[in-house]
Amino acid sequence: MNEVLSRLFTFSGTGELLALPFVQNALIACAVLGLVAGALTPLTISRGMAFAVHGTAELAFTGGAAALLVGIGVEIGAVVGAVVAGLVFGLLGLRQRERDSVIGVVLAFGLGLGVLLLALYSGRASNKFGLLTGSIVSVDSTNLVVLAIVAVLVIGTLTVLYRPLLFASTDPDVALARGVPVRFLSLVFAVLIGLTTALAVPIVGAVLVLAVMIAPGASAARVTANPLLATVLAVLFAELALVGGTVMSLAPGLPVSGYVAGIAFLCYVGCRVVARLRGRRVAAA
Numbered sequence: 001m002n003e004v005l006s007r008l009f010t011f012s013g014t015g016e017l018l019a020l021p022f023v024q025n026a027l028i029a030c031a032v033l034g035l036v037a038g039a040l041t042p043l044t045i046s047r048g049m050a051f052a053v054h055g056t057a058e059l060a061f062t063g064g065a066a067a068l069l070v071g072i073g074v075e076i077g078a079v080v081g082a083v084v085a086g087l088v089f090g091l092l093g094l095r096q097r098e099r100d101s102v103i104g105v106v107l108a109f110g111l112g113l114g115v116l117l118l119a120l121y122s123g124r125a126s127n128k129f130g131l132l133t134g135s136i137v138s139v140d141s142t143n144l145v146v147l148a149i150v151a152v153l154v155i156g157t158l159t160v161l162y163r164p165l166l167f168a169s170t171d172p173d174v175a176l177a178r179g180v181p182v183r184f185l186s187l188v189f190a191v192l193i194g195l196t197t198a199l200a201v202p203i204v205g206a207v208l209v210l211a212v213m214i215a216p217g218a219s220a221a222r223v224t225a226n227p228l229l230a231t232v233l234a235v236l237f238a239e240l241a242l243v244g245g246t247v248m249s250l251a252p253g254l255p256v257s258g259y260v261a262g263i264a265f266l267c268y269v270g271c272r273v274v275a276r277l278r279g280r281r282v283a284a285a
Contacts (some may be wrong), residue, residue, distance in 0.1 A: 014247065014250050014251045018250070025144055026203070029143060029147055029199075029203060030245075032147055032151050032199075033199050033203060033242055034235065034241070034243065035155070035238075035239070036196050036199065037199075037216065038236070038239065039158055039234070040158065041213060041217025041234045041238070042220060042231050043165060044217055045214070045218055046170055049193065050218075052089050053193060053210060054210055055106055055110070056085040056089070056194050057200070057213075058106075059110040059194075060082035060201040061201060063080045064201060065117035065118045068117070069117050069120055069121050075143050075147070076146065079150065079195060082197045086187075088102070088106055151199070154192050154195055157192060164181075164185060165185055166227055168186070193213070196213065204256060205255070208260065211257070212260065215241070215267065215268050216234040216241070217230070219267045222268070222275045223271045223278075241260045242260055245257075245258075
């Protein structure tokens with residue numbers, strides 16, 4: 001047991017590893033992803049789309065597996081798969097009662113197809129494993145360029161449409177009555193989720209993408225109802241999980257996804273404790 005713990009939390013040689021170019025690329029990618037994911041997660045929580053993120057991750061995984069098979073960049077395949085998923089969810093699952101069933105059907109199809117494509121791929125096994133659990137080694141200059149382009153697109157769109165998106169997320173019926181294009185915004189937001197999820201899959205893997213796309217927003221929602229403050233906190237939690245998890249995973253040489261998910265979970269538990277203590281103080285007063 002002591003050996004396991006010592007390997008999980010060893011930091012010997014981390015300083016030397018931080019000087020390596022691929023590690024620096026991974027940290028830059030994590031910082032950009034933390035900004036984009038943190039900005040989107042409060043709206044994702046408000047719209048009740050946590051399950052949609054999971055379904056989108058499976059289609060991003062399918063796209064990445066297809067890219068491996070045909071010999072193109074995994075990040076390009078992941079983006080295409082995630083955007084297709086976002087459009088499908090936006091078009092077919094706009095109503096709350098339909099959304100879960102649509103996502104479940106598409107998720108199962110995407111996961112099954114992705115497993116089949118990986119079975120047909122005859123390349124390195126580490127590439128297959130990386131799609132599921134993430135790999136900082138896979139982040140290179142090409143990934144960074146795609147990441148930067150998608151990040152600018154997502155943040156720019158979110159900046160322009162933030163107020164109507166927030167209105168449509170918190171009270172869609174009233175927003176529709178006021179003339180807000182709720183259907184169009186649902187499609188746009190689904191695509192934004194798809195793009196951001198596609199960025200997360202190569203880094204943290206399809207299995208634990210929820211640690212990046214849901215946990216920061218869920219944590220922030222426990223301690224504040226202010227949309228701006230919730231967004232700031234979600235970005236901080238996402239950066240802490242991604243950058244901190246990557247640094248912690250370097251010396252042990254273990255998959256980064258476990259550390260990212262662990263830190264994100266601790267942030268969520270901490271926020272629940274703070275909310276519980278605050279509620280007790282209010283009740284006592």
